[in-house]
Amino acid sequence: MTAPVTPATATPATPARHPALTAADPELAALVGAEERLQADTLRLIPSENYVSQAVLEASGTVLQNKYSEGYPGRRYYEGQQNIDRVERLAVARARSLFGVEHANVQPYSGSPANLAVYLAFAEPGDTVMGMALPMGGHLTHGWGVSATGSWFRGVQYGVRRDTGLVDFDEVRELALKERPKVIFCGGTALPRTIDFAAFGEIAREAGAVLVADIAHIAGLIAGGAHPSPVPHADVISTTTHKTLRGPRGAMLMCREEHAKAVDKAVFPGLQGGPHNHTTAGIAVALHEAAQPSFRDYAHAVVANAGALAEALLARGFELVSGGTDNHLVLMDLTSKEVPGKVAAQALDRAGIVVNYNTVPFDPRKPFDPSGVRIGTPSLTSRGLTAEHMPAVADWIDRGVAAARRGDEDALAAIRAEVGELMSAFPAPGLPTLPGLPA
Template identity: 90%
Template sequence: MTPPAAHKTPAHQHPALAAADPELAALVGVEERLQADTLRLIPSENYVSSAVLEASGTVLQNKYSEGYPGRRYYEGQQNIDQVERLAVARAKALFGTDHANVQPYSGSPANLAVYLAFAEPGDTVMGMALPMGGHLTHGWGVSATGKWFRGVQYAVRQDTGLVDFDAVRELALKERPKLIFCGGTALPRTIDFAAFAEIARESGAVLVADIAHIAGLIAGGAHPSPVPHADVISTTTHKTLRGPRGAMLLAREEHAKAIDKAVFPGLQGGPHNQTTAAIAVALHEAAQPSFRDYAHAVVANAQALADALLARGFDLVSGGTDNHLVLMDLTPKDVPGKVAAKALDRAGIVVNYNTVPYDARKPFDPSGVRIGTPSLTSRGLGTEHMATVADWIDRGVRAAGSGDEDALQKIRGEVAELMAAFPAPGLPRA
């Protein structure tokens, strides 16, 4: 179905695409308008710069480059090698690591490479349970990592929403896993990498810090770094890092060969060179002083938003946030998370429904909603706007409960008006 003509992308913005495939160009235009007009609160999303977008669409797309710089299986790699070396050098400098591999296609393949490097099928691995805020690839049963390996999971305390390190230590010493993952997808508090490292040493495990959500905060000095503590660090390059959809593995020098061999030829063939270039650009941007300001502003905005939500009677997992993410339990509001998320979407507020620790509801119809501040901070919104955002969420949840569609449309108009005053990076101007 062709999108409405009013939302089609002007030919001057994507001229070749508009000429070759107007239907697809129109869909791009609709998405550009959606990203411009709505308040994007999904914590794993962001806006990349125009420079990152341009790098993602270069002629580097045309190259096959199996192998590593200086050790390729194809000729004609003189320039590609320099691009990848640049990305690697910038990653090592930004995070202060011995080794970096920028070839993983995304976060889940990057984590699979860690398994391939350090474990054998059937080995015991340990990670945070998915309903507690962990990730599928940390040994959860429905994931390949839970089917090919024996996954054991730790939890958070029901009374505080925080990791119980005594329980983690007890489980690790009992199970003796090959790998221990720390990090996840719905963790609103600072990760104590040092505590996890001590447990990993005691139990003889390799510690893997999955910092996909907080890589940008770490790069900007707004969250402690795992580099002094973890054997391996896995991260995506989008989310708070504001790069393309890719991933990296960072490691101590002693693990460099194992990691590289696991990525290629272990799991994948040629890297996506256009993505490698865009990663290099994003890492360069993250090394600038302005990015440190951004990272700290993300956290300040999240904490201001959390305070404003608490003032409006919302129940927040762990009582607040230390990072970019807020997890709301809507049980006291008597509105399911999925119902609230879909209503907020109609109001121009983009969130995702999410399980909360010890959720009584099913994962596809959970009690919670997960929100975050990376995208709105990229647009320039500050702490002075968070009370307004909290008010919209409050009104939207109440409208979801009562079925008041008129209230949702009123919020949508207010959202669009504020968004117009804060143009998003990388999007064409109206």
């Protein structure tokens, strides 16, 4: 098994795959080729990453790149929108159908801008907003201090119980009634358990707050019926379109019809200019794919794989936040393994296992050198791995963490070879068949 390709050793992308790019900019083409190889022969366990289909890739790279389209369908500031309007209306209709919402806006550039639009629609600078604390699994844009949302608004945070790793809804309710926030966010980036949207909805109504469900991580699971939907309970739903939804890097805001005007105005002209029409096209394709029966199978397989991986890790003595997972994500606390999360993540990367270091609740270490590692199963499930493969994955993680503790690079190289061999049997969606790539 060859070592991972780095920019220094990258070979040019195959001309048949990227002929114009290879001719115009061979240096950049080489980097693209290197990334194709890296995504093909490594085990990608970052829970926010995935593989998009060839159809999504093609839609995202069309001549729709060439159009400016400020405004909304039928109400643009540029002419020549006959086809663009139809593309956006198609994406909106598919979003409404897939998630069962009254209104959808597919223009936000990504998840953070989408959340900023929520603040612009429902709050004024200085207002109190509420979300899960970042070290507890929340997101920067839920009012955390280092984010603009924590600078422009008064952010108050809830957390999880130390003994269970689960949200304490009595505490959430007490905090909401005391602080009376304009907006309450539920959801986050490192939450391994099912989000109780109904409980959050009841608290938000009692406190007179707008409830925003940030489902960026679990949108695909919701679309596939593998996680409860926030639609009956949340006023607004914010999501990225990649991650478990397997679309391009974009975002959507969905809401009840009564909030449609405020949400649309906040996105444009409040925060953005023209939408990225090529991304809108990719979103439309991904939503169409997510409406197929096979996607439901995929979503449930993601959860099954995560559960099997969690059980295999527990059997090897790993400590998991909340004791396991209900969704696509597993958060490991490596304190008992005597390896910092960053050291473990970097060692696993050298072993061909791509993860990210992450804080754990009540982490005594600093965020840039935390105690935990966050892993997930969306990407490996897209490649066709099943629950029967998860003990092997857990074994590689176990051996990799132990090797990191010993500083044993030979052991990491041995794992790298084994990972590459398995990956060669499971070609990745959207990646070309090239020399050195799995067939």
